[in-house]
Amino acid sequence: MTDHRHGGRIFEAARELGIPWQDILDFSANINPAGQPPGLRSHLFRAFPETIHYPDVAAGSLVEALSEATGLPAGAILPGAGSTPHIRLVARLLEPKRPVIIGPAFAEYAEALSAANRPPQWVLARPSADFLVTPEVVEQAAALRPDLLFVANPANPTGRLLPPETAEALLDLNARKGTWVVVDEAFIDFTEGESLQAAAARRERLLVLRSLTKIFAIPGLRLAYLAGHPRSVRLLASQMEPWPLNCMALEAGLFCIPRRAFVERTPQAVKRLRSLLRATLERHSRTVPSDANFILAYAGKAAPGILRTLYRNGILARDASNFRGLGQGWLRFAVRPRSEIKALAAALEEAGA
Numbered sequence: 001m002t003d004h005r006h007g008g009r010i011f012e013a014a015r016e017l018g019i020p021w022q023d024i025l026d027f028s029a030n031i032n033p034a035g036q037p038p039g040l041r042s043h044l045f046r047a048f049p050e051t052i053h054y055p056d057v058a059a060g061s062l063v064e065a066l067s068e069a070t071g072l073p074a075g076a077i078l079p080g081a082g083s084t085p086h087i088r089l090v091a092r093l094l095e096p097k098r099p100v101i102i103g104p105a106f107a108e109y110a111e112a113l114s115a116a117n118r119p120p121q122w123v124l125a126r127p128s129a130d131f132l133v134t135p136e137v138v139e140q141a142a143a144l145r146p147d148l149l150f151v152a153n154p155a156n157p158t159g160r161l162l163p164p165e166t167a168e169a170l171l172d173l174n175a176r177k178g179t180w181v182v183v184d185e186a187f188i189d190f191t192e193g194e195s196l197q198a199a200a201a202r203r204e205r206l207l208v209l210r211s212l213t214k215i216f217a218i219p220g221l222r223l224a225y226l227a228g229h230p231r232s233v234r235l236l237a238s239q240m241e242p243w244p245l246n247c248m249a250l251e252a253g254l255f256c257i258p259r260r261a262f263v264e265r266t267p268q269a270v271k272r273l274r275s276l277l278r279a280t281l282e283r284h285s286r287t288v289p290s291d292a293n294f295i296l297a298y299a300g301k302a303a304p305g306i307l308r309t310l311y312r313n314g315i316l317a318r319d320a321s322n323f324r325g326l327g328q329g330w331l332r333f334a335v336r337p338r339s340e341i342k343a344l345a346a347a348l349e350e351a352g353a
Contacts, residue, residue, distance in 0.1 A: 008219065013316055025343055028316040030156070030187060030294045030334045032217045032266060033273055037259045040216075040252060047251040055247045058237075062250055065257045066225055075230035076201035078237055079253075080244050081222040083186060083209045084108055086236070087150075090207065091116040093239050094180055096148035100141050102133055104158060104325040106184065109150040120150075124325040130288050131158040131296075131325075138169040142177070149173070152184040154191055157320050157332040159290030161193040171199065174206050186211040186224075189263055190270045190293040190335075197227035204229045214293075215263060216256040221249040273335045280345045281333060293335040296320060300329040302351070307331070309351035315344060 008029035014021035056062070059079040067074040080086050091099070091112035099120040101109050113120045123141040125131040133155065141149060151170065153162040162170070174181045183196050185208055200208040212223040223245065226236065245253070256262075270293045278295055281287050284306070285299040299306055303319070310317055318332040333344075 025315045025340045027333045028318040036217045037262045043255045050247045059245045062253045078226040078233045083224045086226045088112045099148040100146035102151040104323040135169040148180040154292040159292035161291040180205045182207045184209045187292045189215040191291045200227045223249045303329045306351045313347040
């Protein structure tokens, strides 16, 4: 059976189940339930002849589009094929001696640091506080004297946004101690939270990671950017590989970025579907309050059986047991369209959880 500890294994599942991938309902990957912006597919079809040429070597056209859309200086933007190359680059290039991760968190931070022979220390938000990252959690991290700190807003897999006072504590740590603070905002477009990317453009050693693949439902194209002070961006850019994006990813970005109405209506749409999903899950498990397009749930000993039953029904969920600070019994579910949530509800009833 496909590994449920990683999201988005849709093609593997389709092969194992012997069904078309289009028949899989994927609650394991946190992608916009609205799908892609209308017109994207035909735009990419028309742009395909560009693939006979090398793409823009530094993705300059995308930088210009992002600068116009965000108000950030062009020199404060560094595009990438998803955020993973940026995370790996930061871990390798900055050579931290005391890296710290605030968790539970995306596994890539620790994997990137370990690959760079910089094993991290962890500070974990408390389950009793529904995993909210409070200023006290930041104080615990500061006590470890980090020279590099990873934190997400909202956090994955919990979906919790940073309270304003916690964001201030992080900015204070960056300013007073000169700590490199990396804030992963991969899912912030699904929330009503405030981004720190404008602050990152003004502050050295503050870096913000932004995903375009989640909000525009194009994870197969791998598209993201990093926001930071121009001096920080120049440092990182000097060690990046040329041609960070292929022609199709660039064209997708140029088409999607100006679609502000698509982005702006997403949080409310997700909020309505999230409420329905949470009500569905609460009949079978305990859920954590979420501000994002996914929900963390605790099903205890029933979790393995739930995963197996869902899988037999062509439904993928994320086994969250391998997130640091969680353990057995935790599952994560992406917010999906109403019809898919209805199918999930039926499968959960079948599981008898």
